[in-house]
Amino acid sequence: MTTKPELLTSAASLEEMKRLIEAGANAFVIGEARYGLRLAGEFNISMIAEAVKLAHPRGVRIYAALNNLMDNETVEMLPSYISSLKDAGVDALVFGDPAVLMAARSAAPEMALHWNAEMTSTNYQTANYWGRRGAVRFVLARELNMDQVLEVKEQTSLEVQVQVHGLTNIYHSKRPLVQSYLEHQDDTDNQPEETGANEQKRAVYREDERYLIETERPDERFPIYEDFNGTHIMSSDDLCMLENLHELMEAGIDSFKIEGLLKSTSYNEAVIHAYRSAIDAYCTAPEQYEFQEQWLDSIKELQNPARELSYGFFYKEQVY
Amino acid sequence: MSIQTKPRSIGKRHRLAKPELLAPAGNLEKLKFAVHYGADAVYIGGQKYGLRSNADNFSFAEMKEGVEFAKQYGAKVFVATNIYAHNEDIAGLEQYLRALEEAGIAAIIAADPIIIETAQRVAPKLEVHLSTQQSTLNWQAVKFWKEEGLPRVVLARETSIEDIAQIKANVDIEIEAFIHGAMCSSFSGRCVLSNHFTDRDSNRGGCSQSCRWKYDIFEEDMPMFSSEEDKFTMGSKDLCMLEYIPDLIDVGVDSFKIEGRMKSLHYVATVVNAYRQAIDSYMADPEHYELKQEWLDDIHKAANRPLNTGFFYDTPGAEDHIYEPEEKQAPYDFAGVVLSYDAESGLAVVQQRNHFKPGHEVEFFGPHGTFFKQIVNEIADEAGNPLDAARHPLQHIVIKTEQPVKPMDMMRKRVRP
Incomplete structure (x- = not known):
């Protein structure tokens, strides 16, 4: 029995969140556009509090999105926003601007911090750098290949989060x-x-x-x-690492992110369900794990035919 | 968008500090001209860790020569190490940074914390300036980097004059801002179009400028354009703050940065020359400062994209992008560099940089007051043989000039109205 990786996703609303919890998601990133980037829906502070009440009894974690590039005006509001997130009971703050770190140090020093700068989180020493400044999790850029992802995991003691499904911002x-x-x-x-x-x-x-x-x-x-x-x-394609999820599970990746932005709830439900099945099967008996084609079929049934399912940059060589 | 909008009331009114004029230098020759034309500092790329993998870039020997040259003018040399590194880029970083320090480089411009931290550890004489690739927009983030030991932050191009005033009011740190040149239309570092379109990693120097390509845009599968309309693009006009130098100095920007390590020698010299004159003129007498039309005209002699003021006063709108199919060509071409001048005969030796011949209208310009037009008269090679045209690249051409010129002055020729 291996430690189960987290299955993290977005939610457009409390209703979608309920359905995705049912489907097997056990963590969510939510927030509002002033503080967070590219969110599936708007959750003001009272909705975030409600989300926490919905999630915690079910063993589900709520992370607040503060990954925007902050301007001076927003910076002034950060301490009180972070205090109210703490009061709402969120489990972590997701950030990419050092201003959030500065505000969190005073407003909620005990709060877990996840470093997520998307495209610029590219190596393990940078992970460790943010780790020494208080981050407990490093969210990897989607432009890395599998070798790089696995090496980051080997070389850092931080939790590592990897997006495994959905569109990515380019x-x-x-x-x-x-x-x-x-x-x-x-x-x-x-x-x-x-x-x-x-x-x-x-x-x-x-x-x-x-x-x-x-x-x-x-x-x-x-x-x-x-x-x-x-x-x-x-991106014009949807990342889909379902077939290769075991490579990431073997490496002990801590959190798998399903991006639900711009997708229907029924699609997200199918995707979460498929990845839940794969994770549960693997963690029950890693040695006997076998990928089931039907998991992927259930996604393909709902996949927009204009959008390819791809491995993103996991098996690609890039030049520069 | 006028000079009256400057937020003089924000922050404490302090004695004006003269800003640094920081110019790009794609190679050693450009470095020398940038410094000679008035740059207080230049930034260059080395063989690794820079974001212009297609540029010439400097060897360590060239860096040393550049540093020595700059020293004679009291100028500094910075090196861009502004990639976001991947695991495999880390090997060799320490040696590289030590070699920069040893070459006499004054500062690196870095975005990735691993490069920042390694430089602080292994090459403490190198200053570390935070690159615009970190997209720093607010004073708290600036304060964070100051506490991390950085003496300077290059702000995101999305900051306004007012944002800068607030940052300066809250944090005692050097602020560097881009004032001229091409701009990413995205937040810097937050674009991987090249990765998706061409498998080239933009954040490690592989940018293929996909933002300047043309796109069709659809809504509900219906085109949002008709066939005769301009296509959609993200491509931005170039930044030019020459008309607003007082605003930038008053708000306390410490370093004025010109973009363009890939730009030509002529471009760099022209742009540096114009900004140098504007800054010096304002600092000499702020109360009676007036923008000279000739400085602005000069910029247009080398620039081929339309210009705007970026985010300094307002968020860019429709008028700040380039939808039209063709970029306008600059009216002048670089034609030659003055190597020597004999006052007695009035003859100059000019190194040919482009075809010219008797009858052409040319303009001489330089950093110490050279600025005049003339028609090319008889020309000859150095042995005195008359020439009907200067056709050979780098050939030394003897030409009579109507006014005195100095070595390193430039000659441009008019090619279109």
């Missing part, structure tokens, strides 16, 4: 790029459309709602959306 700008593009069109159009320049920024909820296509890659659709934090472009 570009984040503070600029409202879609809105600017529409304004540019209005400027050059003879007959501007009704909606356009003054259209309110609106949330995008699905991966196929708005997307980019690059001329030489007509089959790849890159979801794009704008929110409080600017413009986000997402």
Whole structure:
């Protein structure tokens, strides 16, 4: 019997959270756009408190997303926000800006901290650096390959979190790029459309709602959306490490993240269920573990045909 | 967006400190010209750990020569070690940083904590400046890095004048800000388009500038554009703060950084020359400072992208991106470098850097007041043989100049109206 890795995911709402707990998720990252980046839904502080009440009796952990790049205005609000997160009973703060570390040291010194800078969390010495400054978990960049992931795990005593499923962010700008593009069109159009320049920024909820296509890659659709934090472009494929999950489990990776952003609850449910099955099967009897094709089939049934399931960068060589 | 918007009331009014003008240098020659044209410091790339893996980049021997050259002008040399390292990049880091220290490099510009910490441990004479790749936007983060022992932070390009004022009011640390050049339209370091499109790791120097490509954008599977409309892009106009030098000095920016390790010698000299004059002029007499149109005109002689003020005053909008298909060509081409001048005969020896011939309109410029236009008269090679054109790269050409010139002055020729 091995220690079970955590199965961590996002939630768009308390309702989705309930269903994903049922499906087998045992940790969630939630929060609000002012403090957190690319969240599946908005959870204000009272909803976070409710989420904790829902989660804790079921042995489920709640992590608060504070992984935004903070501006001066937000920095002023961090100490009180962190205090209220502590009062709400969250289990950890997820951060990527040292300002959060500074605020947490005074507002909640005993609170667990997870370092998550997404694309820039790339080596074990950096993991250990943030570990010495109080982080207990290191969230790995999705652009690493399997050897690099395993080496980080070997070389750090921090918990290691790896995304195993879903889309990933590939570009984040503070600029409202879609809105600017529409304004540019209005400027050059003879007959501007009704909606356009003054259209309110609106949330995008699905991966196929708005997307980019690059001329030489007509089959790849890159979801794009704008929110409080600017413009986000997402991968055209969905990472899926289900078939190879045992490689990560053998290495003792502590937490597997399923990204549920821009996906339907039923899709997320199927994905969580499939990974739950694989984790449980492996942990019950690692020696006898065998991947079951039906786990993957249950995901494929609901997979958007325009989006490939891929291994991301796990088995790729990149140059520079 | 005018000079009146400067937040003079924020923070304590203090005696103006003269900022450092920090220029890029893609190779040794560019370093020498950047320093000669007035840069107080230059930043370069070495063979490893930098974000421009396609640039020339310096060997240690070239670094030493660059440092020696800069020293004569009282200028410093910094090295960009601004990648986010992967595990396998760590081997060799200590030796590399020690070699930089030994070469007399004043500072490294780093983002990855492993590089920061290793430098502090093995090469304590190297200052560590936090790279813009850390996307630092707020004073608490700046304070964190100060407490970590860093004397300087290069802010995110998303910070405004007002943000800088707040940071300066809260933390006693050197602040470096990009004031000119190309910009990532993403938060720096928060873009892996190249990784996805070309398998090139952007955060280790492999950026393939995919943000400047053109894209089709769809909503609910319907195109959000018509066939005759410009395509969607993330590509940004270039930054130019030349018109707002007083705002930047007043708010206390300690180092004015020009982007462009991949840019040409002509570009670097032109841009440094313009900013040098603006800074010196403002510092000499802030009350009576006036922006000179010729400085701005000069910038446009070397720049090929439209310019804007980035995030300093407002979040960029539609007018700050480049949707049009073609970038405008600069009206001038670099044509030659002055090697020597004989006052008696009025003849200069110019090293050819581009084709020119009698009849061409050229402009001489340099850091110590050289600035005039003329039509090229008769030209000859050094042996005195008349030439109908200067066609050979680096050939020494004798040319009569209408005003005195100095070695390292440059000659550009007008190529389009």
